[in-house]
Amino acid sequence: MEPYELPLREASAYIRKRELSPTELIDSVLARIEATDETVGAFACVTAELARNAAAAATREISRGDYRGSLHGLPLAVKDLYDTAGVETTCSSRVRAGHVPSHDAVVVERLLQHGMVIVGKTNMHEFAFGGVTPLTRNPWNTGRIAGGSSGGSAAAVATGSCLVGLGTDTAGSIRIPATLCGTVGLKPTYGRVSKRGITPLSWSLDHAGPLTRHVGDSALVLNAIAGFDPLDPAAVDLPVPDYTARLQEGLPGLRVGVPINYFFDRVEDEVASAVRAAVALLEHLGAEVREVAVPQAEAIVPALRAICLPEASAYHQRSLRAKGDLYTSEVRTLLEAGELVLATDYIKGLRVRSVVQQGWKTMFDGIDVLVTPGLPFAAPEVGAQDVRWPDGFVEDLSTGLVRFTSVANLTGQPVLAMPVGRDSAGLPVGMQITGRPFDEATVLRVGQAYESAGHDVGRLAAIPPRDEGRRSLPRLGGTLTQSFGRNES
Amino acid sequence: MGPCRRHFGDEAVSQAARFARLSLPPGRRGPVADKLEAIYFVIDKLDDVPLLEIPPVTSFNPRWDP
Numbered sequence: 001m002e003p004y005e006l007p008l009r010e011a012s013a014y015i016r017k018r019e020l021s022p023t024e025l026i027d028s029v030l031a032r033i034e035a036t037d038e039t040v041g042a043f044a045c046v047t048a049e050l051a052r053n054a055a056a057a058a059t060r061e062i063s064r065g066d067y068r069g070s071l072h073g074l075p076l077a078v079k080d081l082y083d084t085a086g087v088e089t090t091c092s093s094r095v096r097a098g099h100v101p102s103h104d105a106v107v108v109e110r111l112l113q114h115g116m117v118i119v120g121k122t123n124m125h126e127f128a129f130g131g132v133t134p135l136t137r138n139p140w141n142t143g144r145i146a147g148g149s150s151g152g153s154a155a156a157v158a159t160g161s162c163l164v165g166l167g168t169d170t171a172g173s174i175r176i177p178a179t180l181c182g183t184v185g186l187k188p189t190y191g192r193v194s195k196r197g198i199t200p201l202s203w204s205l206d207h208a209g210p211l212t213r214h215v216g217d218s219a220l221v222l223n224a225i226a227g228f229d230p231l232d233p234a235a236v237d238l239p240v241p242d243y244t245a246r247l248q249e250g251l252p253g254l255r256v257g258v259p260i261n262y263f264f265d266r267v268e269d270e271v272a273s274a275v276r277a278a279v280a281l282l283e284h285l286g287a288e289v290r291e292v293a294v295p296q297a298e299a300i301v302p303a304l305r306a307i308c309l310p311e312a313s314a315y316h317q318r319s320l321r322a323k324g325d326l327y328t329s330e331v332r333t334l335l336e337a338g339e340l341v342l343a344t345d346y347i348k349g350l351r352v353r354s355v356v357q358q359g360w361k362t363m364f365d366g367i368d369v370l371v372t373p374g375l376p377f378a379a380p381e382v383g384a385q386d387v388r389w390p391d392g393f394v395e396d397l398s399t400g401l402v403r404f405t406s407v408a409n410l411t412g413q414p415v416l417a418m419p420v421g422r423d424s425a426g427l428p429v430g431m432q433i434t435g436r437p438f439d440e441a442t443v444l445r446v447g448q449a450y451e452s453a454g455h456d457v458g459r460l461a462a463i464p465p466r467d468e469g470r471r472s473l474p475r476l477g478g479t480l481t482q483s484f485g486r487n488e489s
Numbered sequence: 490m491g492p493c494r495r496h497f498g499d500e501a502v503s504q505a506a507r508f509a510r511l512s513l514p515p516g517r518r519g520p521v522a523d524k525l526e527a528i529y530f531v532i533d534k535l536d537d538v539p540l541l542e543i544p545p546v547t548s549f550n551p552r553w554d555p
Contacts, residue, residue, distance in 0.1 A: 204546070302534040309528060321511065329520075336513065337524040340505045345532055350545030352538050357546065399531075 003028035004160045007458060008217040011163065012070045018062065022073025026055035026117055029075045033119065033161045036463040041136045042146075042156040044080045046120040047087055051075070054117040061115070070220050072115030077162035079153050080121040081128060082108050082208075083197040087118070091199050092135065093126045094326040095319060105197025106232070107166060107208055107225045114224045119162055122152025126331045128168055128201040129312060131176050131401035137382065138181060139461035140427055144379035147177035147401065149201075150211065154181040157211050160460045164221055165211040170201045171304055172405025174209050175417035175432060179374030182419045182428030182459060184447070185211045186218040189438045190412030191236030193222075194229035202311040203234070204350075205304070205409040213458045215418060215447040219243040222440060238438055246441050247448040252286035254446065257367035262297035263404055266389045267376045271429045274421035275373045278431050278450060282371065285449050290367055294407075295359030299352050301399060304406040306341070306349025313338030353410045360411045364436055369446050374430035376400055378423045404432065414440045416447045419456050428456075495529045497522040 003011065003025045014020035030048050037043050058073040078084055081091045083101035090096040104112065112118070123135040125148035133151025138144040139158045146155045153165030154177030167174040169187040178185025186209045193208045200206055210221040223244065228237040258279055264272055283289045313320070316335050324332055364370070377387060380397060387395045395403075408415045416433045423429055435443035451457040497505075499518040502525065506513040513521060 296538060299535060299538050302531045305528060306532045306535060333517075333520050333524050336506070336511060336517065336521045337528055339509045339511050340502070340521070340525055341528065341532070345529075345535075347545050348535050348540070349532070350547065351540045351543045352535050353546045354543050355538055355540070396527075 002032070004032040005460060007214055008074060008163045008212065008220070009070075009214070011074060012072075015062065015073045016067060016070075022055040022058035022062070022117060023052070025073060026051050026075055026119065029119055029161060032159065036139075036159050036161065039137065039142055039463055040139050040155050040159055040161075042122055042152040042159060042161055043077070043120040044090060044092060044123045044135075044152065045088055047118055050087070051117050051119045058115055058117060068113075068115035071111065071164075071224060074116055074164065075119045075162045076111055076116040077120055077122050077153055077156040077165045078108060078118055079124050079150050079166050079168060081124060081168060081199040082166055084108055084118065084121065087121060089121065089199075091127045092124045093328075093331075095323050101197070103197060106194040106229055108197070110225050111164075111221070116164065122150070122156055122165060124152055125149035125173075126328050127199065127312075127316070128170060128173055129331045129334055131172065131398060133177065138379045138427075139463055140182060141379065141425070143382055144427065145180065145382055145384075147180035147379065149173040149177075151177045151181075153211050154178050154183050154185065157181070157183045157213060158461045159463060163213070164217065167209060167211050168198060168201070169207045169209060169409065170205045170308060171402040171409055174207070174211060175374055175405050175415060176401050178211050178417040179419075179430035180379040180428065182430070182456075182461070183211050183213060184215055184218050184419075184457065185209070185417040186222065186440070186444075187408060187415045187417075188222060188226065188440055189236075189414045191234050192414070192438065192440070193225050194227070194232045194235055196229055196232045200315055202308040203315075204311060205308055207409065213460075215416065215444055215451050215457070216244065216247055218416070219247055219444045219448075222444075236438075241441055243441055243444055246445050249445055250286060251282060251446065251449050254287045254369070254442070255367045256282050256287045256289050256446070257292040257363070257370040258289055259294045259370065259372060260291045262294045263372040266391070266393065266395065267373055268378065268423070270423040271373050271375070271377060274429045275371070275431045278420040278454070279371050281453055282446065282450060285453055287446075292363050292367060292370065295363060296352070296356050299356060300407045300410065301403060303349045303352040303356060303410055304402065306345055307353065309334065309338035310341045310343075310346045313341075356407065357411045360407070360413070368435070368442055370434040372404055372432050372434070374417045374432045375404060378425065378427035378429050408432075408434055413437055414443050416443045418447050418450065420450075420454070421456050495526065495533065497525045
């Protein structure tokens with residue numbers, strides 16, 4: 001087994017015992033990136049030299065007994081909208097080409113304090129405004145999308161090109177690519193993790209969180225990044241528990257809600273079967289399963305759109321006028337249209353958000369978590385614009401991608417996305433475990449119980465060999481910092 | 490609210506964009522009009538939710554110190 005293949009906890013244990021050095025691990029990961037990223041396209045920028053220097057520093061620290069904890073010396077991939085001091089941060093947009101922040105985002109800063117080593121910045125949907133990530137391919141089948149907007153981070157985790165990827169989630173952008181790429185993705189409660197230093201898409205809907213191979217890895221990362229930030233107006237000042245403490249407590253007495261409406265409407269049979277099998281496993285492990293009705297289901301996506309679009313357009317208002325030609329046509333059109341949504345309709349969206357939040361609070365009266373499919377389908381083909389359902393309904397892909405994920409952005413509740421199997425084409429399918437606000441510990445406990453009893457979590461994709469001498473994927477133009485010396489076009 | 494679906498022709502979008510101080514060249518008006526119609530086709534489903542006296546979700550902290 002190569003070091004890049006080690007699960008996080010094993011790599012961490014070897015490093016703690018000095019049986020593996022951060023230098024050896026990072027060298028292995030960088031070699032994995034070099035071997036696969038022409039095909040997968042997870043990275044906008046590989047910070048190889050910086051990573052080797054940081055790994056060498058970590059190796060020296062650990063050698064002299066200055067071990068910082070379970071994340072020390074482990075490889076981190078950062079979505080390209082998190083500010084990284086001295087490293088170009090483009091948001092996968094020509095609008096931000098050449099932008100080099102002077103400070104790290106708070107989340108990045110906290111992970112660096114824990115000794116993690118950044119191996120690169122990952123591709124995303126431009127400014128996080130979409131669910132596809134055009135420059136990235138699904139590691140399980142490169143003819144399929146990785147999902148987005150944090151598609152590069154998910155693909156990097158699934159490939160073995162990092163042990164932790166950072167994502168953001170406004171309508172599902174951590175959970176969508178996690179589900180399609182077969183990784184774990186955690187969207188913490190709104191306000192649990194600081195967003196300072198992260199380029200916003202929609203201030204009131206954005207969340208920051210990790211993508212990992214295993215559930216316990218996300219708990220470790222959340223321990224490092226959660227906590228009040230007085231300079232983030234969305235941050236909430238509540239005590240942060242040890243998210244690893246209750247991981248192994250099991251499920252007896254836990255009430256698992258399963259929706260009788262909405263979340264199993266227009267879902268691929270193989271996805272529905274896999275999620276229902278996962279629920280049956282949770283019941284077998286001691287959970288009590290209760291059916292629940294999802295309130296205001298038809299208002300979820302409309303409210304999300306009514307809020308997200310004007311907020312995004314407000315953020316980009318000046319840039320859209322100054323550099324409109326530099327946006328992709330898709331995002332430019334969305335931003336221009338968002339400028340023309342009436343303020344009264346935006347506020348209507350915020351009022352409906354209140355109704356949805358109250359409805360979900362009531363629905364959770366009798367349950368501790370809600371288990372649903374992560375997405376209605378496995379990874380669509382690259383270039384697909386819509387999904388045709390057996391009843392003849394044609395669903396716009398952008399809606400299908402967020403149909404099950406966006407409600408948690410309205411309510412702010414914590415959600416864990418994780419794989420529950422494969423479809424007949426070998427593509428990952430996943431479930432979401434949604435908890436009460438600030439109860440990430442229970443969500444993670446349920447995920448850990450499933451992972452411990454299941455068999456489809458933590459797998460790495462076998463990437464087909466690249467066609468030597470031919471670049472497989474288009475690349476964003478611009479200067480890359482500390483790259484492998486690629487001549488980007 | 491009225492039951493009718495909103496339509497945005499080139500001229501309507503052009504006027505709205507002018508009001509928003511947004512320059513929309515002729516070639517962009519059609520795509521923006523199509524997108525705006527699609528957006529409002531979704532957003533207008535919010536009319537079905539009875540809101541009565543429900544206030545919006547807002548976050549405003551009147552404290553001067555964080």
